[in-house]
Amino acid sequence: DKGAYPYYMLKEIDEQAVVARNISGHYYDDEGNLQGIDPEITDAIKKADRLYIVAAGTSYHAGLIGKRYFEQWAKIPTEVHIASEFAYDQPMLSEKPFFIFLSQSGETADSREVLDNVKKQGFPALTLANVMNSTLTREADFALPVLAGPEIAVASTKAYTAQVLVQAILASALGNPGFDLKAELAKVAVEIQAITDEKESFKKIAESALKDQHSAFYIGRGLDAAVALEAALKLKEISYIQTEGFAAGELKHGTISLIEDGTPVFALLTQKKTAGLLRGEVAQVAARGANTIVFASESLAKDGDAYVLPEVNELLMPLLAVIPAQLIAYYATLDRGLDVDRPRNLAKSVTVQ
Numbered sequence: 497d498k499g500a501y502p503y504y505m506l507k508e509i510d511e512q513a514v515v516a517r518n519i520s521g522h523y524y525d526d527e528g529n530l531q532g533i534d535p536e537i538t539d540a541i542k543k544a545d546r547l548y549i550v551a552a553g554t555s556y557h558a559g560l561i562g563k564r565y566f567e568q569w570a571k572i573p574t575e576v577h578i579a580s581e582f583a584y585d586q587p588m589l590s591e592k593p594f595f596i597f598l599s600q601s602g603e604t605a606d607s608r609e610v611l612d613n614v615k616k617q618g619f620p621a622l623t624l625a626n627v628m629n630s631t632l633t634r635e636a637d638f639a640l641p642v643l644a645g646p647e648i649a650v651a652s653t654k655a656y657t658a659q660v661l662v663q664a665i666l667a668s669a670l671g672n673p674g675f676d677l678k679a680e681l682a683k684v685a686v687e688i689q690a691i692t693d694e695k696e697s698f699k700k701i702a703e704s705a706l707k708d709q710h711s712a713f714y715i716g717r718g719l720d721a722a723v724a725l726e727a728a729l730k731l732k733e734i735s736y737i738q739t740e741g742f743a744a745g746e747l748k749h750g751t752i753s754l755i756e757d758g759t760p761v762f763a764l765l766t767q768k769k770t771a772g773l774l775r776g777e778v779a780q781v782a783a784r785g786a787n788t789i790v791f792a793s794e795s796l797a798k799d800g801d802a803y804v805l806p807e808v809n810e811l812l813m814p815l816l817a818v819i820p821a822q823l824i825a826y827y828a829t830l831d832r833g834l835d836v837d838r839p840r841n842l843a844k845s846v847t848v849q
């Protein structure tokens with residue numbers, strides 16, 4: 497039930513702070529110890545020499561963020577693959593691979609095909625899904641709940657943040673983040689709430705930057721490049737504005753020729769190491785007429801930025817940086833008079849290959 501909300505998507509965007517708290521409540525006890533992850537799962541992963549995350553769409557984008565946690569905290573090399581590609585073009589695998597399937601629905605046919613294939617080859621697999629007791633959770637060796645609650649809008653929002661959160665917690669069970677993840681996740685929940693409370697700002701940005709536009713860009717570097725892919729998918733999927741998510745350094749290798757007067761370029765700027773380079777790229781597209789809209793974290797923000805993101809641990813910034821993009825996609829679509837929850841040609845769960 498949408499309650500007082502005009503669309504499920506807006507309700508689901510708003511639920512993300514509560515989802516973050518629910519996930520912490522499930523995976524930590526009152527003393528702050530991890531719970532709810534069977535040691536059989538962590539033991540099996542620790543035997544692996546490489547993780548293969550397999551997923552589609554938004555779940556694939558969540559995997560791109562999760563890779564960082566598994567590599568940086570758990571020190572396990574991790575590859576992220578698009579299920580529909582992996583299924584028919586299996587890359588050379590390591591000696592002891594471990595598979596992680598990410599899925600909101602647990603029914604995505606492309607991911608199921610890969611799971612079938614890897615089971616036949618005898619490799620262990622874990623599914624992180626929002627719908628438990630789905631095909632992907634039943635057929636994998638292990639499963640963990642993503643706990644976003646029912647997601648009805650075709651455009652996935654809270655399942656993305658929940659998948660990122662659960663991957664962070666799982667990676668922390670396998671290694672050491674080097675900070676108090678539970679405390680930081682509590683902060684993340686507070687800041688997600690703060691951003692979703694500022695809907696008017698994003699409504700205005702969406703209406704002014706995207707009115708009558710046929711194309712748009714999201715750019716970033718590192719984790720922000722991964723968030724840019726998800727941000728672009730959100731916007732194009734429901735507003736039909738052709739949007740590209742781009743690793744900012746690649747612009748000069750071709751895409752920059754698409755920039756015209758007024759082309760909206762949203763820049764995500766939350767990663768310190770590359771902030772200077774990204775500022776340069778923002779200036780380059782601005783010099784070619786782009787309307788640049790910068791979302792920067794507090795310590796990296798400058799005058800003229802469109803929105804200052806509250807700051808949490810840099811590796812967790814994707815959980816905050818994605819929220820403005822979700823809201824901008826929502827308001828741009830609303831502004832065009834389109835059905836936000838049910839974009840044309842799309843189903844919530846893609847059960848055909």
Ligand code: M6R
Binds near residue numbers: 553555599603607653
């Ligand atoms: O249920 P899944 O997470 O396996 O679904 C994967 C994609 O079909 C899904 O994320 C899709 O890209 C969404 N419509 C994106 O908003």
